Amino acid sequence: MKKMLVLLAVVVGIFAFSTGAFAAGTIDDITCLSCDKCTLGILACDVAGQGGSDACGYFDYDYNNGQGYGYESGRTSLSNCRAIFPICDCADTATTFVAGHTIGVRMTIMVDGAYGQKGAYWSDPADADIEFGKYTSKTLACSTAGYGSNFGPGTFWKTDATGTSTTQVNTLASGTVCAIAAGNQATLLVTNVTAGAVISADDETYKRSYWKLDVPPIRIDPNVLHNCEVISVKIELLDQSTGGICADCAAVCECIVDVAKVCCESVSGSASCLYPYFSSTAAATDEQPFWNGIVVVNTSSVAGTATLTIYQQDGVVGSFTTPTIAAHSMYVAALENIAFSGTGLGDLPVYVNVTTTFPSMDGFAIVANHWTGESMGYLCRKPLTKG
Numbered sequence: 001m002k003k004m005l006v007l008l009a010v011v012v013g014i015f016a017f018s019t020g021a022f023a024a025g026t027i028d029d030i031t032c033l034s035c036d037k038c039t040l041g042i043l044a045c046d047v048a049g050q051g052g053s054d055a056c057g058y059f060d061y062d063y064n065n066g067q068g069y070g071y072e073s074g075r076t077s078l079s080n081c082r083a084i085f086p087i088c089d090c091a092d093t094a095t096t097f098v099a100g101h102t103i104g105v106r107m108t109i110m111v112d113g114a115y116g117q118k119g120a121y122w123s124d125p126a127d128a129d130i131e132f133g134k135y136t137s138k139t140l141a142c143s144t145a146g147y148g149s150n151f152g153p154g155t156f157w158k159t160d161a162t163g164t165s166t167t168q169v170n171t172l173a174s175g176t177v178c179a180i181a182a183g184n185q186a187t188l189l190v191t192n193v194t195a196g197a198v199i200s201a202d203d204e205t206y207k208r209s210y211w212k213l214d215v216p217p218i219r220i221d222p223n224v225l226h227n228c229e230v231i232s233v234k235i236e237l238l239d240q241s242t243g244g245i246c247a248d249c250a251a252v253c254e255c256i257v258d259v260a261k262v263c264c265e266s267v268s269g270s271a272s273c274l275y276p277y278f279s280s281t282a283a284a285t286d287e288q289p290f291w292n293g294i295v296v297v298n299t300s301s302v303a304g305t306a307t308l309t310i311y312q313q314d315g316v317v318g319s320f321t322t323p324t325i326a327a328h329s330m331y332v333a334a335l336e337n338i339a340f341s342g343t344g345l346g347d348l349p350v351y352v353n354v355t356t357t358f359p360s361m362d363g364f365a366i367v368a369n370h371w372t373g374e375s376m377g378y379l380c381r382k383p384l385t386k387g
Contacts, residue, residue, distance in 0.1 A: 030089040032235065032255035033210075035142035038081035041071030043220060043231075043262045056178035058123035058217040061233075061259040065145050070217075072263060083235060083257045084141050087209040090253035096239055099204045104191030104238035105130050105151045106251065108163055109218060112229050115163035115187070119224030120231045122186040124174035126216030128154030130189070132197070134208035141212040152195025156186035163234070165190070173219055180221050189216070196240035211237075215259060226301065228264040232256050269359040271300075273380035275352040277367075281310070281345045283336040284370035288347055294338075295364040296322065296331040296354055303327050304358035310340055312350045318342035325358070354380070 043059060059070030066080035075081070087097050097103070107130070111118035131147035156172065157165035169186035202208075215233055225231075236251035278292040296306045306322045318340035322331045335350075354363060362382075368375035 032257040033084040035080035042074040044072040055176040058219040061215040085211040099201045102196035102240035104196040106190040106236040108234045109187040110232045123217045123219035124172040128189040131214040133212045135210045154191040157188040229262045231260045271361040272355045281335045292335040293366040297362045298325040300358040300360045306356045313348040316344040
C-alpha cells in the first residue's frame with residue numbers, strides 16, 4: 001500500500017513540474033539502486049534521543065562510504081548505502097544522455113510520499129553543488145570511494161504540496177536546533193539553469209551508465225516526526241540543454257530512494273514492574289540498620305506518573321503516585337520518605353508493584369546498611385511478554 005502511495009505522489013509531482021512544451025510523459029520514472037548491504041537506518045523520534053533537550057543534529061544517508069551518520073539504529077559498519085541512478089533504464093538515453101549534453105539534478109525530500117514542509121529538511125553542511133560519480137556497473141559504483149564529478153552550483157527551496165518550488169532558502173538549519181525555523185525549511189535543491197555536468201565522449205564510449213549521487217545531510221524536527229514516518233528523496237536528472245526563453249530545465253528521468261525511517265516507539269499505553277523485596281519502609285535504627293531506596297525510570301518519549309503499590313508482610317497495603325516524571329528521566333527516593341497511603345507500614349519486609357501512565361519503564365532497588373555501608377541492589381522484574 002505504501003508503494004502505491006509513493007507512486008501516486010510521484011505522478012502528482014510529474015504533472016506539477018510539467019509546464020509549457022514539456023509534457024508529463026517526457027519524465028521516465030525508474031527505480032533507484034543501492035548497494036547489497038544497505039539497510040534502512042532508524043532515526044530517534046524524540047528530542048532526548050537526538051542528543052538531549054534542544055540538542056538535535058542531522059543524518060547523512062551515504063556518509064563515510066555508505067556507512068551513514070546520525071542514525072539511532074539499523075545501520076552497521078558493513079552498511080553501504082548509495083543512491084545509484086541506472087541511466088540506461090531511462091527512456092531518452094539516445095537523445096539526452098549523449099556526449100556533449102549537459103545534465104543537472106533536482107532532489108526533493110518527501111515524508112511518507114508527501115511533499116512540502118513535513119518535518120524533514122536539508123541541513124547544514126549540505127551543498128547544492130551535488131557530487132556524483134559515473135561507473136560502468138553497480139558493483140563498481142558501490143566499491144569505489146568518493147565521486148569525482150559535480151553538477152555545479154545550485155539553490156535550495158521550499159516546496160508546496162505538489163512538489164513545486166515556492167520560496168528560496170538561503171540559510172539551512174544548523175547546530176543543535178530541533179524546531180526548524182520557517183525560513184530554514186528547505187526541501188528541494190536544484191542545479192542552476194546555467195550549470196550542469198557535461199557528458200564526455202569517454203562516458204559514452206565506456207558506457208558509464210551507473211551514476212552514484214551524493215545525498216546531502218538532512219535533519220528532522222522530532223516534535224513533528226515521531227511515529228514511523230519514512231523519509232525519501234526524489235532524484236530527477238534535468239536536461240540543461242533545452243534552452244529557449246522559457247527554459248526550466250526539464251526533468252527527463254527520476255527515481256526515489258528511501259533514506260531513513262523515524263522510530264516507531266508508542267507514545268501511549270502503560271508499563272509495570274515488580275520490586276520483590278525491601279527490608280522495610282522505616283528509617284535505619286540500631287535495631288534495624290537497613291535503609292531502602294527505589295528508582296523508577298521513564299524510558300519512553302512521553303512524560304507521565306507512576307503509582308507505587310506497597311504490600312507488607314502482615315497484609316497491610318498502601319500506595320503513592322509520583323509527581324510527573326519527564327521523558328527519559330527518573331524518580332528516586334528512599335522508602336522512608338515516601339508518603340504511602342494507609343496506616344500500619346513499618347519495620348516488616350515489603351514488596352512494591354509499580355504501574356505507569358507512560359509506555360515503557362525500568363527500575364532499580366537498593367537495600368543498604370546505614371552503619372557499615374554494605375548494600376545489595378537489583379533490577380525490577382518486568383512482566384513476561386508473549387511472542
